[in-house]
Amino acid sequence: MRLLAVLLLVGCGSAPEATGPTLPESWLEAVIREPARFEQLLVQTPREGWVALHAHDATTAYDAFDGPNPAVRRARARAAWELGRVHEVLGSLHVEVERAYHTESAKRPGGADAEAPAHLAAANACEDLAGADALGERLSAHRAARESADPTALLEQASRPVQRSSEPAAHTWFDPCLHTSLAHVWDQRALVDLDATRWSEASAWADGELESTLFAAWLDRTDLRRTLDAERSPGSFAAMSPATRALGLPDRVPGDPDAARAEVRALDEALDTWRERLAIEAPAEGATLQGELGLFARFRQEWLLARATWALEEGEALEALALLEAARDVTARDVGPANSPRLFALLAAARFGAGREREALDALHPLSEPFPEILGLRERLGDLTVLRGLTRTGDSKEN
Amino acid sequence: MRRHLMPWMLGGALLLAGATTAEPLRYAEDRAPPIVNPLFTTTMSEARLAELVFEGLFTDDAKLSSTPRLATGLDLAEDRMSAVVRLKPGVTWQDGESFTAEDVAFTVAAMKEESTASTERGRVQFIQEVEVIDDLTVKLTFEREEYAPEDKLHFKVLPAHRFEGTAVKRSDAFRTQPIGTGPYRVKRFNDDNSITLAKFDQYHDSTRIDEITMREVADKNYQSKLLLYESLEALxxxxxxxxxxxxxxxxxxxxPYQTNSWWYVGFQNNRAPFDDERVREALxxxxxxxxxxxxIGTGEVVSGPFVTSSxxxxxxxxxPKPDARKAAELLTAAGFAKSGDYWSRDGKxxxxxxxxxxxxxxxxxxxxALQSQLQSQGIxxxxxxxxxxxxxxxxxxERDxxxxxxxxxxxxxxxVTEQFHSEGKFNFGHYANAEVDALLDQAKDTSDPQAKKALLREVHAKVADDHPMIFLWTLDSYSAISRRVRKVVIHPFYFFTWSREWELK
Structure with missing residues (x-):
C-alpha cells in the first residue's frame, strides 16, 4: 500500500538537471533520477500489479497484469517467474527431505518405515514424473497441470495427503512433487508471455523497458540479456552480473561464509555511496520514491538471493546461509515488502543443507499464510526432524 | 548497572585507540551464573558457560550429528543393550589430572544419585550400569535397547577426584572452582559479577581465542549500546x-538463535483459587x-507448550482471545462475585x-502491563x-x-515432559493430568515419528484445555556478534559448542 501512497507524490515536479551517473545505468537510476519514467510505467501497465510485486505478492501481481500489451505480458512474466522460483526451491527441498527421511528411516529404532522406498522413488521422479507411481491418482493431476499450465486442481488437493493409513499409527504422506509441478506451471506461464520455450530464448524479456528490470536482481537490460544468454538457472540470474561486481565486490570464495559476509559488506558500502550520490543528484520525487519504497534495500535483497542461490546450487549451504541471513530484514517476521517468499524458501533450503532441519521449519513458517500449499512439506520436514531426534534426550532450561 | 557503563565505554575507547593487544571476547548475559556445575544447570546462561568449560563423551558436529569429543568412538552390542565406549587418550583436566573412565562412571553415578538432586538426572536414566574396563574404556549397560547411544552421551563429564562422593551438593566448593576438560578454564569470578575464562593450554584440541569474559549486564537496554561502543563482542x-x-x-x-523458547504465566495449580480450572481460564x-x-517486539502468540514452527x-x-463476558461467567461459576472494583469470594x-x-x-x-490489564478487570x-x-x-x-x-x-x-508430566522435575506448578502423563510416556517410547507428532499435538490440546499456564509468546531471537569475530557458527541451543573455531581479529 505504501507504493500507492508514494505514487500520488510522483509527477508533481520536474527533475533538476543531474550531473550524469557514474554508476551503471539501472532501474535504480531510472526510477530515482527520472521518476517520470516510473510514472509512465504505471500508466502503461496496471499499477496494482506493481503494488503487489513490491509487496512480494506475486500471485496478486500475476492476476493484475492482465492484457495483451507486450509490456504487461513482460510484467506478468516477472510475477510468474517469481512464483516459479519460490516453488522451484520448495520443490527441490521437498525432494531432499524425502531422501533424508529415507536414509534416516533405515536407522530408526524398531525398523525402517516400510513405505519410505516407494515415497523416495516418487520424490526422485518429480522432475518428469516417470516412476512416480506412489502418487496414485494425484499423478494425473500433475500431468494435467503441467500440460495446461493451470495449477488450480493441484492446489485444491494440496492440503490433502496422497496416502493416509491408520495402522499401526495414523500416517499421512503428502505429495512431494507438488512444488516441482507448480514451478513447471509458473515457468511455463512466464515463458509463454515471453514468447519463448526456454529462458535463453526469452529475448523479449530483455527487449523491454523498466518493466523488465524494476525491483529485480539484474540492474539493467544488458545485465538481464547477458544472464539469459549464459543459460544460468533462473534462480541465480544476475548472481555473476559484471555490473554488480563492478560496484567493487570481491571475488567469491566458494564455501567460505566469512568471505560471503565480506562480499555483503562491500555491497553495502557500494550501495551506500551510490544512494548518497543519488540523494544529492536526484530530483525530490526520486528521492522520495527511494526512501519510501526502499529501492536500494530491494535491489540488495534481490541480488543477495540470486547470489545465495548460486552458492546453494554448488552445495555451499553455509555460504548461502551467511548471504541469506544478511539479506533478511529481521525487523519484519512475515512475507511483505521487506522480505520475499523466496528469501524464506531459500533460508529453509540453506538451513536444511547445513543440517539444521528444525531451523528450516522456522524459515518455512512465514510461508504458511501466503502459500498454504506448503503444508505437506512442513509435515514431512517435521517428520524428519522428529525422526532425527528420536534417539536423543531432550534438554530444556529457563530463559 | 548504570555504574558499570562508563568504565566499559572507556575501555571500548581505549581498544579503539589500539591500547591493548590480547583482547578477550566479551559476551553479555542478563545474569551471571551463581554457580558453575553442570549437575545443577537450570538456566540458559549456565548451559552456555558450561559449554565452554566442560565436555561430553560426544557432542554435535556442525550438522548436528553426534561426533566424539571425550570419546573416540563406541561399539554397540548386537543386542543393543550395552556399548563399550573408548575414551580419547591424553586428555587432562584443567588441574592437570588425567581424564579417565573413572570420571565417566562417577558422573553417571552422581547424576543418578537421589541425594544429588541433579536437574540433569533424566539425561542418564537410560544407563543401568557403568563398568570401568580400564582407564580408557568404559562399558555402559542400558535399561533397554538403544539404537544410537552416542546421541544421549552429550552430558558433561565431571572430574571424580574433585568430589568426595557421588552425593554432590550445589554448595560444594566445586561451584566456584569448576574444573573441566573444555577449551576454557574459569580464571576468576570478578567483583562486578563477570567471569573471566582463559584458554586451557593443555586442551586436547585447538582453540583460537585466548580469553573469554562473561559480563553480567542486568539492564538489557544497555547491552546493545555496549556492543555498538565495542565494549562487548557478543550479545x-x-x-x-x-x-x-x-x-x-x-x-x-x-x-538467529532460536532456542524454541516460549513465555508463560504459570499458575500454582494446587493452591486455591488457582486449583480451579475455571479461575485459571477466566484469568x-x-x-x-x-x-x-x-x-516487547516481534514474536508470535502461542496457544500451548510449543513454538508455532514446531x-x-x-x-x-x-x-484464546480476550473475552471479559465469558471470564465473568467462569468466575461467577467458581463462586466469585464482583463487588465494587474487584472480584471477591468469601469477602476476599x-x-x-x-x-x-x-x-x-x-x-x-x-x-x-499485565497488572494494569487484570486490575482494570477486577483482579x-x-x-x-x-x-x-x-x-x-x-x-x-519450595514451589511457593x-x-x-x-x-x-x-x-x-x-x-516438555519435565514441565507437564505430573512427575516432571520442572513441573513447579503441580500440573497433573493422567491423560497427559500417558501421552507423554507414549511419545517418549514411540519410534514412529508421525505417532510422536500426533501424541504431542494431543498433549498440546489437552494442556491448553487445562489452562495450567497462560501461554504467552515466542520471540524472534537473534544474537549479535562483532564482525571482528570470524568463523562464527553458533549452536542453536548451547551457543558456544563450536566456539573453539572462532577467531578474533
Missing part, C-alpha cells in the same frame, strides 16, 4: 526492539496477550501474587521480583507461588 540475545539498530550497524552481524481470558507483546504445535488449538478479593525474575529480559514491562495483582538465588529457592525448590512469569527454552527435541 547472546538481542532485545527485539534493538534489532533494527544492530542490523543497520556495519560492525555487527546478527545470527487467561482477561489478558490481552497481543497488547502485552506489542511493546512439528508438535497443534494448529487446531486456537489461541481475587488476588494474583505474580512472581518474576529480576533479570528476565523485559519482565518488568510485562508484569506492569488484584501483587508483583514480586526475585533475584536468582531467591527464585531458585522459592520457585524451584501463586503464579510465575518466566520462559522455557528447549533444544530441538522440544521435550
Amino acid at each position: 547472546v540475545r538481542v532485545l527485539p526492539r534493538d534489532l533494527a539498530t544492530l542490523q543497520a550497524d556495519r560492525k555487527v552481524e546478527l545470527y 487467561t481470558l482477561l489478558v490481552d496477550i497481543d497488547a502485552l507483546l506489542a511493546p 512439528p508438535y504445535y497443534n494448529h487446531e488449538v486456537k489461541r 478479593p481475587l488476588t494474583l501474587k505474580l512472581t518474576a525474575q529480576e533479570n528476565l529480559e523485559t519482565a518488568q514491562d510485562v508484569v506492569i 488484584k495483582v501483587e508483583p514480586t521480583f526475585l533475584g536468582t538465588a531467591e527464585w531458585k529457592a522459592k520457585v524451584w525448590r 507461588f501463586d503464579a510465575v512469569l518466566s520462559q522455557w527454552s528447549f533444544d530441538r527435541s522440544e521435550d
Whole structure:
C-alpha cells in the first residue's frame, strides 16, 4: 500500500538537471533520477500489479497484469517467474527431505518405515514424473497441470495427503512433487508471455523497458540479456552480473561464509555511496520514491538471493546461509515488502543443507499464510526432524 | 548497572585507540551464573558457560550429528543393550589430572544419585550400569535397547577426584572452582559479577581465542549500546526492539538463535483459587496477550507448550482471545462475585501474587502491563521480583507461588515432559493430568515419528484445555556478534559448542 501512497507524490515536479551517473545505468537510476519514467510505467501497465510485486505478492501481481500489451505480458512474466522460483526451491527441498527421511528411516529404532522406498522413488521422479507411481491418482493431476499450465486442481488437493493409513499409527504422506509441478506451471506461464520455450530464448524479456528490470536482481537490460544468454538457472540470474561486481565486490570464495559476509559488506558500502550520490543528484520525487519504497534495500535483497542461490546450487549451504541471513530484514517476521517468499524458501533450503532441519521449519513458517500449499512439506520436514531426534534426550532450561 | 557503563565505554575507547593487544571476547548475559556445575544447570546462561568449560563423551558436529569429543568412538552390542565406549587418550583436566573412565562412571553415578538432586538426572536414566574396563574404556549397560547411544552421551563429564562422593551438593566448593576438560578454564569470578575464562593450554584440541569474559549486564537496554561502543563482542540475545539498530550497524552481524523458547504465566495449580480450572481460564481470558507483546517486539502468540514452527504445535488449538463476558461467567461459576472494583469470594478479593525474575529480559514491562490489564478487570495483582538465588529457592525448590512469569527454552527435541508430566522435575506448578502423563510416556517410547507428532499435538490440546499456564509468546531471537569475530557458527541451543573455531581479529 505504501507504493500507492508514494505514487500520488510522483509527477508533481520536474527533475533538476543531474550531473550524469557514474554508476551503471539501472532501474535504480531510472526510477530515482527520472521518476517520470516510473510514472509512465504505471500508466502503461496496471499499477496494482506493481503494488503487489513490491509487496512480494506475486500471485496478486500475476492476476493484475492482465492484457495483451507486450509490456504487461513482460510484467506478468516477472510475477510468474517469481512464483516459479519460490516453488522451484520448495520443490527441490521437498525432494531432499524425502531422501533424508529415507536414509534416516533405515536407522530408526524398531525398523525402517516400510513405505519410505516407494515415497523416495516418487520424490526422485518429480522432475518428469516417470516412476512416480506412489502418487496414485494425484499423478494425473500433475500431468494435467503441467500440460495446461493451470495449477488450480493441484492446489485444491494440496492440503490433502496422497496416502493416509491408520495402522499401526495414523500416517499421512503428502505429495512431494507438488512444488516441482507448480514451478513447471509458473515457468511455463512466464515463458509463454515471453514468447519463448526456454529462458535463453526469452529475448523479449530483455527487449523491454523498466518493466523488465524494476525491483529485480539484474540492474539493467544488458545485465538481464547477458544472464539469459549464459543459460544460468533462473534462480541465480544476475548472481555473476559484471555490473554488480563492478560496484567493487570481491571475488567469491566458494564455501567460505566469512568471505560471503565480506562480499555483503562491500555491497553495502557500494550501495551506500551510490544512494548518497543519488540523494544529492536526484530530483525530490526520486528521492522520495527511494526512501519510501526502499529501492536500494530491494535491489540488495534481490541480488543477495540470486547470489545465495548460486552458492546453494554448488552445495555451499553455509555460504548461502551467511548471504541469506544478511539479506533478511529481521525487523519484519512475515512475507511483505521487506522480505520475499523466496528469501524464506531459500533460508529453509540453506538451513536444511547445513543440517539444521528444525531451523528450516522456522524459515518455512512465514510461508504458511501466503502459500498454504506448503503444508505437506512442513509435515514431512517435521517428520524428519522428529525422526532425527528420536534417539536423543531432550534438554530444556529457563530463559 | 548504570555504574558499570562508563568504565566499559572507556575501555571500548581505549581498544579503539589500539591500547591493548590480547583482547578477550566479551559476551553479555542478563545474569551471571551463581554457580558453575553442570549437575545443577537450570538456566540458559549456565548451559552456555558450561559449554565452554566442560565436555561430553560426544557432542554435535556442525550438522548436528553426534561426533566424539571425550570419546573416540563406541561399539554397540548386537543386542543393543550395552556399548563399550573408548575414551580419547591424553586428555587432562584443567588441574592437570588425567581424564579417565573413572570420571565417566562417577558422573553417571552422581547424576543418578537421589541425594544429588541433579536437574540433569533424566539425561542418564537410560544407563543401568557403568563398568570401568580400564582407564580408557568404559562399558555402559542400558535399561533397554538403544539404537544410537552416542546421541544421549552429550552430558558433561565431571572430574571424580574433585568430589568426595557421588552425593554432590550445589554448595560444594566445586561451584566456584569448576574444573573441566573444555577449551576454557574459569580464571576468576570478578567483583562486578563477570567471569573471566582463559584458554586451557593443555586442551586436547585447538582453540583460537585466548580469553573469554562473561559480563553480567542486568539492564538489557544497555547491552546493545555496549556492543555498538565495542565494549562487548557478543550479545547472546538481542532485545527485539534493538534489532533494527544492530542490523543497520556495519560492525555487527546478527545470527538467529532460536532456542524454541516460549513465555508463560504459570499458575500454582494446587493452591486455591488457582486449583480451579475455571479461575485459571477466566484469568487467561482477561489478558490481552497481543497488547502485552506489542511493546516487547516481534514474536508470535502461542496457544500451548510449543513454538508455532514446531512439528508438535497443534494448529487446531486456537489461541484464546480476550473475552471479559465469558471470564465473568467462569468466575461467577467458581463462586466469585464482583463487588465494587474487584472480584471477591468469601469477602476476599481475587488476588494474583505474580512472581518474576529480576533479570528476565523485559519482565518488568510485562508484569506492569499485565497488572494494569487484570486490575482494570477486577483482579488484584501483587508483583514480586526475585533475584536468582531467591527464585531458585522459592520457585524451584519450595514451589511457593501463586503464579510465575518466566520462559522455557528447549533444544530441538522440544521435550516438555519435565514441565507437564505430573512427575516432571520442572513441573513447579503441580500440573497433573493422567491423560497427559500417558501421552507423554507414549511419545517418549514411540519410534514412529508421525505417532510422536500426533501424541504431542494431543498433549498440546489437552494442556491448553487445562489452562495450567497462560501461554504467552515466542520471540524472534537473534544474537549479535562483532564482525571482528570470524568463523562464527553458533549452536542453536548451547551457543558456544563450536566456539573453539572462532577467531578474533
